[in-house]
Amino acid sequence: TVKSPDISREKSSALYETAKGYFPGGVNSPVRAFKSVFGSPLFIEKGDGCFVWDADGNKFIDFCCSWGPLILGHNNPVVKEHVLKAIDNGMSFGAPTALENDLASLILSNNKKIEKIRFVSSGTEAVMSAIRLARGYTKRDKILKFDGCYHGHVDSLLVKAGSGLVTFGETSSAGVPQSFAEETVVIPLNDKDAVRAAFEQFKDQIAAIIIEGIPANNGLLIQDKDFVHFLRDITKENGSLLIFDEVITGFRLGFEGAAAYYDVNPDIITYGKIIGGGMPVGAYGASAEIMGNISPEGSVYQAGTLSGNPVAMSAGIGQLSQLLKPGFYEELLSKTAGFVSDIQEFADQRGYAFKIFTIGSLFWFAFTDKDIKTAAAIDASSMQYFKVFHRELLNRGIYIGPSGYEVGFVSAAHSQAELESAKKAIFDSLDIVFLK
Numbered sequence: 001t002v003k004s005p006d007i008s009r010e011k012s013s014a015l016y017e018t019a020k021g022y023f024p025g026g027v028n029s030p031v032r033a034f035k036s037v038f039g040s041p042l043f044i045e046k047g048d049g050c051f052v053w054d055a056d057g058n059k060f061i062d063f064c065c066s067w068g069p070l071i072l073g074h075n076n077p078v079v080k081e082h083v084l085k086a087i088d089n090g091m092s093f094g095a096p097t098a099l100e101n102d103l104a105s106l107i108l109s110n111n112k113k114i115e116k117i118r119f120v121s122s123g124t125e126a127v128m129s130a131i132r133l134a135r136g137y138t139k140r141d142k143i144l145k146f147d148g149c150y151h152g153h154v155d156s157l158l159v160k161a162g163s164g165l166v167t168f169g170e171t172s173s174a175g176v177p178q179s180f181a182e183e184t185v186v187i188p189l190n191d192k193d194a195v196r197a198a199f200e201q202f203k204d205q206i207a208a209i210i211i212e213g214i215p216a217n218n219g220l221l222i223q224d225k226d227f228v229h230f231l232r233d234i235t236k237e238n239g240s241l242l243i244f245d246e247v248i249t250g251f252r253l254g255f256e257g258a259a260a261y262y263d264v265n266p267d268i269i270t271y272g273k274i275i276g277g278g279m280p281v282g283a284y285g286a287s288a289e290i291m292g293n294i295s296p297e298g299s300v301y302q303a304g305t306l307s308g309n310p311v312a313m314s315a316g317i318g319q320l321s322q323l324l325k326p327g328f329y330e331e332l333l334s335k336t337a338g339f340v341s342d343i344q345e346f347a348d349q350r351g352y353a354f355k356i357f358t359i360g361s362l363f364w365f366a367f368t369d370k371d372i373k374t375a376a377a378i379d380a381s382s383m384q385y386f387k388v389f390h391r392e393l394l395n396r397g398i399y400i401g402p403s404g405y406e407v408g409f410v411s412a413a414h415s416q417a418e419l420e421s422a423k424k425a426i427f428d429s430l431d432i433v434f435l436k
């Protein structure tokens with residue numbers, strides 16, 4: 001295998017130079033700046049099905065899929081039609097619309113993990129609201145989170161583990177007061193003893209445990225079923241709530257997300273991404289009793305000018321109604337499983353220290369031969385392999401997120417033929433990584 005020539009980035013580079021004059025670091029969200037890979041960001045011009053095209057006209061098979069929302073691929077005709085239909089009637093009213101009822105009904109009649117829902121405009125907003133609800137409901141302040149889980153840029157969750165097994169969090173961003181971080185207790189994933197110790201140390205103070213349905217923001221850290229059930233039990237025993245952050249896993253592992261996968265009933269679930277079909281939507285839901293604490297019914301305040309935006313609701317209806325078609329998830333999951341196992345087989349035959357962690361239609365390429373379930377188990381030095389891999393993939397027409405800690409997404413729009421050509425590019429890129 002020979003290294004591929006670098007793709008042309010002339011127009012993307014020029015756009016990036018201009019963008020640097022407008023935005024901090026030239027971007028509106030940090031990971032887009034390509035800081036942990038070679039080169040500078042590609043400016044995307046359009047997407048269709050499983051493909052994206054950049055400003056220089058390079059065409060890629062896209063496994064980033066806007067970081068998850070596009071489970072049907074880009075420019076899905078039904079979603080597009082729903083957006084156009086809604087726009088005909090105006091873009092926002094700040095008043096209730098029937099479309100909110102329609103999307104809620106579609107969700108609540110097919111996802112029995114929640115009884116009532118509230119729509120917001122991003123995953124961060126959903127988590128922020130869920131945390132406030134848990135605190136208001138339990139009348140407690142502390143939140144227990146796991147090292148390696150990301151829950152959006154909520155102040156009290158931009159917190160990393162301190163040095164002990166169970167620690168007050170330390171802020172991981174400037175601008176977050178240490179006093180906020182002290183309301184967050186950070187512990188390692190998949191570690192029952194650490195959870196028990198936290199409940200002993202902070203007895204009657206923990207409002208909730210929050211965990212990603214499947215932690216998928218710092219590698220794909222698939223938790224043991226037994227651990228998740230343990231979290232359900234210990235929160236119940238201690239009068240705390242269990243929050244599942246399903247911003248990635250919701251409607252992706254299945255219509256009822258990771259909660260159904262683990263057969264667990266969390267107290268509050270947050271959603272985002274897929275629920276809006278590519279438009280800015282998030283949501284949180286719980287039992288009718290817990291949701292009764294939200295304003296104007298209850299005393300926990302939460303609001304939004306663009307919440308339940310009609311265009312976004314309509315896009316969500318267009319998307320979610322397609323996911324409910326019989327066999328949708330089965331097909332997507334079996335397609336992903338075949339794709340991933342072929343790549344794993346190739347790497348194993350070659351003896352490469354490369355492992356794909358996968359669940360549902362999510363996958364994570366890791367340069368390791370270990371089973372990884374915690375953030376601490378990821379070897380940061382393995383990211384140097386990812387950098388080369390990423391460059392080689394781009395040069396062969398494969399677009400994945402520009403960080404070795406991020407997961408990839410297979411969509412319904414990835415056909416078998418495209419997965420075959422992606423596999424070939426992945427094999428060749430692995431050969432370059434390991435034989436260089």
Ligand code: PMP
Pocket residue numbers: 067122123124125127150151152153212217245246247248272273282
């Ligand atoms: N929670 C999880 C699990 C996420 O993956 C993300 C975003 N990747 C968020 C919350 C925040 O969502 P948003 O970026 O829409 O604010």
